[in-house]
Amino acid sequence: MTDDTETPVPGAGGNLLSGPQPEPTRAAGYPDAPPRVGFFTDTSVCIGCKACEVACKEWNAIPEDGLELTGMSYDNTQGLGADTWRHVAFIEQRKPLGGQEPGVGHESVDVFAAAGALGTSPSSPGPGATAPAPGDRPADAPGDGPAAAAPAGEISPVAPEGRTELRWLMSSDVCKHCTHAACLDVCPTGSLFRTEFGTVVVQEDICNGCGYCVPACPYGVIDQRPDDGRVWKCTLCYDRLGVGMEPACAKACPTDSIQFGPLDELRERAAARVAQLHSAGVTDARLYGEDPGDGVGGDGAFFLLLDEPEVYGLPPGPVVTTRDLPAMWRHAATAAVSLVALAAVSFARRPR
């Protein structure tokens, strides 16, 4: 009742419930496994085209997942589920893109004058020319408050409050293929298993639809298909990996926002990319899920984000639920003993 490890594979080291585990494939019983693979999703270059969603659906023959318009944003896919294995989040924020001039504040520059002066003195376009001087404001349109109008001579997305900064964040979410995968740990049938590539896959011919993995997943990835009864999630294109091809979403991504490869290499690439973004002034850039010391032992699919994880619908500090399982079994055992003691006390004194 107090076992705290899975049955260890002989000569492979134990399969830990939590904490850093360098070689989950080895611990799962593959002595000569290929390097662990995964995704690095660099959201700073995601353009929200959803080619990954489409490619995933086509390759894996996933049924339609509802044709609703959410009205909240360009995101009508809403979230990961049984019939959505890639989901492109779309966030609109009143924040500037780091290090970028959003095209405001050039009071002294007149683009038309500059255009007219092209080839003569491009470095010093004179003021005046076609547009009114920055100080002159044309009469406000009726009904517009003074703060609602953009200063004349500027093309800028001015909000009624006078705020001028806006950015769109797009991020393609996917199953994280955790090092310590709660779905795999709690699956009672052995339907969920770790592949030789270190990914986590459902065997659909074994799944009996008990649904335990659904609340176990700390990311809300895996879900049950109601008309089918079984659970489904990203397989990291297990069939394609087997013949040396990259997953469909990574193949389809036009900006290489989704990068596929050996996890070690992806981590190096990601660290370099973060450093590059930081030096370019994008101080918001951070990696999510790449740390093998985190609550799930690091993700097989990790991300470069430009804001807090919860903004993208990701949990900020997920922990594999089975980390606490040894304690749970201990408490249950103590409670069972208490129940026996309670009954014993109740029978200790014979009635009458």
Place this chain on the structure above:
Amino acid sequence: MSGSDVTRDGVEGARPGRDALTGTHAGRRRRRRGRGERAMVPDAEFSSYYGRPILNRPTWKPLDIAGYLYLGGLAGASSLLAAGAHATGQPALARTAKLGAAGAVSLSLAALVHDLGRPERFLNMLRVFKPTSPMSVGSWLLAGYAPLTVAAAAADVAGRYRLVGAAATASAAVLGPAVATYTAVLVSDTAVPSWHDGHRELPYVFAGSGATAAAGLALVCAPVAETGPARRTAALGAALELGSFRVMKRRMGLTAEPFERGRARTLLRAAETLTSVGAALGAWPGGRNRAVAAVAGAALLAGSAALRFGVFHAGVASAEDPKYTVLPQRERLAAGAREPGGAPPAS
């Protein structure tokens, strides 16, 4: 379409105050409703993805799974009463408890199979044994326990094979407490905040709740002369259940909030009242009356059921609100950053 347009002449069609400001409304913490005993955590703001839940909603059907939590507790504790009554020579109480255990566990199995997405594959549950999966452990427990309860009940009713019946009764009493308490691990071993965060105390709550249910069944069905142990079980079980539940809620902090809201609140208030009233009526000397005993027993049975359904619904509600996922994780990350000693201990 309905928003404003930005042109060279400024903004056209703006309706000041009417535009939804991105990121400003979603996730603002609602004020605590009513006169809560205490503010468990200070008001906190958090971000979310359009207020959408982070976790997927549990797909378990409430009637099947909350019903199973209830019936499993009823069966497990009934097996203890059966063995006690068998050993102390109270045949009517023993028969009630044996039949109750066999009936409840049979219904449990039916509910569990019914809840499967592929019921015809229920035997896959016994394909592997995984200590990391409470459902796998539970499947093997039930596979051993259910036949024992049926054998014990059958031997009692038939009045034959007394030795086999006694052995089955004793063995069922060994497995029964595990059946009654492992269900707490079953729901705690998930990412559902209000279930997981209660993992220390929930087994005790479920043990107490199972005891009150089994005592309730005995009070309803057994002759008054033999209900003495059931009355004491009811009182002790109610104390264990209500006491542990209070301790649990106090320790959980923010994630205890779903227990105090909506349907869960109604069910848990009802559970508290019914269990207290049932246990008090049972302990009352005037309760040695057939009708009063039946009322007390019915209240205990209903109270235990209400508790299981309340816990179930509170968990589902906590999974549906990103607040309960984000804020505790943020708190934990902040605490971890303050003391660079690594992750907090497991329990």
